[in-house]
Amino acid sequence: MKNVSPCLLERTLQKQHSGIMYSQPDEDHQKVQDVLLADITIQAQEKERNRISMGLHDSLGQLLSAAKLVLQACMHRTTDTDTLMFLVKANGILQESTAELRNICQNLSPRSIHENGLQIALYELKRDIESSTEVAMKVDINLEQQYLPKLVELDIFRICQELVSNALKHGKASVIRVSLRSLRDAVMLKFSDNGKGFEQGESHAGQGLKNIKIRVTSHKGSFKFKSIPFKRTEAIVLIPIK
Numbered sequence: 001m002k003n004v005s006p007c008l009l010e011r012t013l014q015k016q017h018s019g020i021m022y023s024q025p026d027e028d029h030q031k032v033q034d035v036l037l038a039d040i041t042i043q044a045q046e047k048e049r050n051r052i053s054m055g056l057h058d059s060l061g062q063l064l065s066a067a068k069l070v071l072q073a074c075m076h077r078t079t080d081t082d083t084l085m086f087l088v089k090a091n092g093i094l095q096e097s098t099a100e101l102r103n104i105c106q107n108l109s110p111r112s113i114h115e116n117g118l119q120i121a122l123y124e125l126k127r128d129i130e131s132s133t134e135v136a137m138k139v140d141i142n143l144e145q146q147y148l149p150k151l152v153e154l155d156i157f158r159i160c161q162e163l164v165s166n167a168l169k170h171g172k173a174s175v176i177r178v179s180l181r182s183l184r185d186a187v188m189l190k191f192s193d194n195g196k197g198f199e200q201g202e203s204h205a206g207q208g209l210k211n212i213k214i215r216v217t218s219h220k221g222s223f224k225f226k227s228i229p230f231k232r233t234e235a236i237v238l239i240p241i242k
Helices: 006-077 081-108 111-115 118-132 150-169 203-218
Strands: 136-142 175-182 186-193 222-228 232-240
Touching: 006 081, 006 203, 111 118, 111 150, 118 136, 118 150, 118 175, 150 175, 150 186, 150 203, 150 232, 203 222, 203 232
Parallel strands: 136 175
Antiparallel strands: 175 186, 186 232, 222 232
16 A cells, blocks of 8 residues: 555545535525525415416406396396297306306415415315215314414415325326324325326326425425325325424
């Protein structure tokens, strides 16, 4: 073995030590940047959702209401049976359209989460799913009166919406389970379904999972996801509470 100069050895160790010393702040800085970027992205998304929801309600909603009034006036004035039958059918379609618009606005900007809180919003989501599909949605909540910031409640609800949407559209699930638990300094969301699952590289699921990760990152939380093709999908979200 060649002799190594003590000075050279010392300088080498100093460089290595210096690299270790400066790598950690760089990693911490990157984590802070990721959290800030995630927070900005979510705020922009929610602002745009609210804008679209209000626009639909104030413009298209008003037009549908006006059309309904005109249609009902025609129904009262007509004496022809065949014409009345067509008007009644058109009125039914118009009512369905109004209900669908209401659902779209609710999904874009859920009033329940703002007015009644996360627990009621999740049970209303369960009611909507079970009343409009053949899927059974089991909701189990035990927060032990833990206070959750409004932004945390909104993001947990959005995450549930995304996971439920994947289960219905792509997983073809018949049973969905949602569990919400309070821990010492965090809240934990567990989700599972008995659908067909999917490969995590599939494009239809990719963007939804990215959105979930962005929301979780904004709270410095963790997200674990597992999908077994043709069997089930599972997800665990852990968000620290300050």
